[in-house]
Amino acid sequence: MTDVTPTAQLSAAGVSIWLDDLSRERLSSGSLQKLIDEKNVVGVTTNPSIFQAAITSGKDYEAKIAELAARGASVEETIFEITTADVADACDLFAPIAAATNGVDGRVSIEVDPRLAWDTEGTIAEAKRLYKKVDKDNVHIKIPATLEGLAAITATLAEGISVNVTLIFSLERYRAVINAFQGGLELAKDNGHDLSKIHSVASFFVSRVDTEIDKRLNAIGTADAKALKGKAGVANARLAYQVYEELFSTERWAVLAAAGARPQRPLWASTGVKDPAYPDTLYVTELAAAGVVNTMPENTLDATFDHGVVTGDTISGTYDEAKQILNAIKAQGISYALVVSILESEGLNKFVASWKELLADVDAALAIARKAS
Template structure:
């Protein structure tokens, strides 16, 4: 083992685990990762819960109790997932306290079927915050068009938010604007801005997957030479946008009132193409004030052979712009790519949620007590 994870933390990158299950909580594994692998947060999504609950480890008694109460499948899922998030939040509470609320966070997502509906998203976010009832929770809201006003409203209520499924630079700027507008609402309502936190989850590997596929189809040497460059370029330019927004006059007024910056979070950092080094989206996205949420395989790979050499973002903006421009010149539409990825992201989470509904319903029926 190298001490790459410590070096990454020392460079200002918060290491979060992109996974959660009851077994991980009860076995002591999560506590071990916090203690030994510099993990300071946890993210979840519908796919993660679908895998965990379908595997069944540790959920049977709770499901049996829920079946005895004849709850709906939607209520069962909410009770199961919020219990896991609450327990993980308690395990991470010392980190939360030690970092003044910056880390030690656990994220839980609103029902993905609400992704294109603003008012139900706001209501669901309020309900989740109430159900989990831990100060170190982040409510995940997708960065769809309908999600943007929901982000403003929820931040304005003093609820901390993880904005998810961000693929485009334009949408990322809209997300930061929604966050600042929410802080302004919270300030006008007399809330303590120092207690409100947010991260903006900018998805990485899926950008390469989609653009590489299109480059491969073109088949020219010029196209092939650009494979594996789009995702890093996109994320690095997102960091440039973050630096601009959080050095603006608008931000300065909120900063003075005690507000916290919305940190960029690198999501989807597991490498999909085996031709690329498995720590690519960790080693090459090192910048202060960021979060990298990793699947366990990526966390282990980074611990074993990650090459953390300092800031690998801030000196790269010109090269990043050139890479995206070169891809555009080949006829690959950036706007089309990011829209496809957003649509697919929502669809994938909806599909996972529907699978979760089906498997949980089957378990409720299987464990239902005989009448009497």
């Protein structure tokens, strides 16, 4: 195995590597294809912050914006056209992988307008609109796991649309997400959809948990508190995998599986290390197990490829230790419920802020294009 790269070893351990980034430049330059060829990337995720960064940097979108300005497109229509075009083209790039894996990998995700996160009906309508516009079998529609989003997840899956559930932080909410997923498949079955064609992942966020809890541990300042730093994110994710094993071993799931359904895979998101004191591959090598997805920013992917030490399954058999870590954090007076609530709110607010910045930047670009024409 010495001549096999760490990303190849990770893939052999059953982990699907997805890139947490997309842009027109990645598609046109061939850099995304190179990551597929050399670093075992088999999917892509996007979010409002990624599109904001892509569209507002460089000149890759100037011609398209000028074209849309000439057609009289609004700022929201322009963003819709640009983002769905990038995702559709990425879906084409990943189509061979999707075909080779029966749709399990080769997926590209696009998120509903983040301002709809608290609007069930608005999310359902936007999910359908995105799915129709991209018009690719290997697209995932991303829906945040807010309380309002749970019903939207069920309704979207019931239409036969594959879903990436995002912004999951707590074990309780993860249970509710799996329930929403299985409920959606039950409705899809009743609606006559082929369950084997419906795919889903549940994006469980990792590094942000450490960031928020470490801040509290530092404030406590004792040796016992500081000894727990950098442990919560991995422990929380490992317990999520235990939930996954539990809820996909039930009689309810067995009925769906017999009808051709595929399990909703856990996806580790927010896997870039925020604290430089921690190993830069922490949320990759410590969260390897069969049937998971790890969606990485490119610097984390590069670090894993360069020096990741992959030792196979690092999740199974760790549940008691993970519970002890969370219990020890609770004993320090840190509220898990408060932390995950803050993280969900911050995550959503960050995406909404990025979207508003994108609207403003594209609006300005449209105005410039109109003046130039």
